[in-house]
Amino acid sequence: MATSTAFDDLLADDGRVEPRDEMPDAYRRTLVRQVAQHAHSEIIGMQPEGNWISRAPSLRRKAILMAKVQDEAGHGLYLYAAAETLGVERADLLDQLHTGRQKYSSIFNYPTLSWADVGAIGWLVDGAAIVNQVPLCRCSYGPYARAMVRVCKEESFHQRQGFEILHTLAHGTPEQRAMAQDAVDRYWWPSLMMFGPPDDSSPNSAQSMAWGIKRFSNDDLRQRFVDMTVPQSEVLGLTLPDPDIRWNEERGHYDFGPIDFTELGEVIAGNGPCNRDRMAHRVGAHEDGAWVRDAATAYEAKRAARTAG
Ligand code: ACO
Numbered sequence: 207m208a209t210s211t212a213f214d215d216l217l218a219d220d221g222r223v224e225p226r227d228e229m230p231d232a233y234r235r236t237l238v239r240q241v242a243q244h245a246h247s248e249i250i251g252m253q254p255e256g257n258w259i260s261r262a263p264s265l266r267r268k269a270i271l272m273a274k275v276q277d278e279a280g281h282g283l284y285l286y287a288a289a290e291t292l293g294v295e296r297a298d299l300l301d302q303l304h305t306g307r308q309k310y311s312s313i314f315n316y317p318t319l320s321w322a323d324v325g326a327i328g329w330l331v332d333g334a335a336i337v338n339q340v341p342l343c344r345c346s347y348g349p350y351a352r353a354m355v356r357v358c359k360e361e362s363f364h365q366r367q368g369f370e371i372l373h374t375l376a377h378g379t380p381e382q383r384a385m386a387q388d389a390v391d392r393y394w395w396p397s398l399m400m401f402g403p404p405d406d407s408s409p410n411s412a413q414s415m416a417w418g419i420k421r422f423s424n425d426d427l428r429q430r431f432v433d434m435t436v437p438q439s440e441v442l443g444l445t446l447p448d449p450d451i452r453w454n455e456e457r458g459h460y461d462f463g464p465i466d467f468t469e470l471g472e473v474i475a476g477n478g479p480c481n482r483d484r485m486a487h488r489v490g491a492h493e494d495g496a497w498v499r500d501a502a503t504a505y506e507a508k509r510a511a512r513t514a515g
Pocket residue numbers: 239240243244245247248251309310311312313331332335338399400401402403407408409410411414420424474
């Protein structure tokens with residue numbers, strides 16, 4: 207009882223929970239679930255864009271894309287490290303990803319069919335990630351909140367590079383413009399789905415908000431994303447594939463059309479266009495990397511033996 211009171215007081219004061227603090231088991235489990243899922247999303251997210259590194263249209267674009275994909279690997283590392291402060295092992299988390307017991311973001315199960323998709327991912331997917339993640343910098347769990355500060359700075363760069371790719375294509379030849387529009391048409395709705403199910407069918411939201419893990423609901427963040435993105439689409443001169451988008455003076459927000467949450471459910475259940483490819487690639491990369499992990503373990507054992515001797 208005393209423990210839960212100290213935890214409750216800390217949350218009531220908007221304090222940060224640190225790894226050695228007492229915390230309810232359910233709080234710890236929720237954080238492991240969310241932080242692990244977030245980490246998995248970062249490393250699976252390397253695949254759709256990684257596909258385009260060898261086909262980027264110039265050396266400059268290639269260098270930027272390589273840096274971006276490396277950033278995603280770095281985000282995965284900060285997040286696995288944050289998850290480990292909750293008393294779990296990174297190897298176990300990866301095992302749960304590989305066996306389908308933990309999830310990763312739905313968005314990475316869509317294919318990247320053209321170079322413009324790299325732009326759409328930067329502008330829309332990383333834009334949505336920023337809207338979702340900036341409030342997580344104030345998450346009640348200290349290590350997760352601190353990891354988010356750097357992640358968000360890097361995501362801002364990613365979002366701008368995507369916007370700049372699309373801006374260049376939208377002002378290029380008619381074919382380039384059509385390619386940019388096609389990418390936006392395909393990525394718009396899946397980006398809105400990234401925010402999760404609507405509030406009235408989001409089983410985790412109420413408790414996560416009470417614990418200060420989530421600061422805003424799925425629908426509030428989705429609305430914030432739409433409000434931010436519509437004016438940007440006007441600057442790009444591209445349209446968003448939703449005839450219902452219009453400014454609502456009374457609400458002070460853009461209205462938008464209904465989202466097909468059946469599609470989100472299907473993608474989360476493993477039936478999106480690329481789920482199987484993404485997992486097969488990830489498991490293959492993990493197996494191919496076994497010799498690196500073995501070598502590092504052997505090296506560490508030798509070093510420890512030398513120090514002990
Ligand atoms: N993709 C996959 N699964 C999802 C998605 C999605 N877009 N949205 C919701 N879900 C899952 C939830 O994980 C939950 O399943 P679980 O209980 O088995 O974990 C279920 O659907 C119901 O959803 P919610 O109750 O709304 O779940 P939650 O409160 O965790 O909210 C959210 C989901 C908003 C994604 C939250 O976990 C979050 O903010 N996570 C951190 C951000 C993140 O992971 N971003 C990754 C993509 S961004 C990027 O890497 C570029």
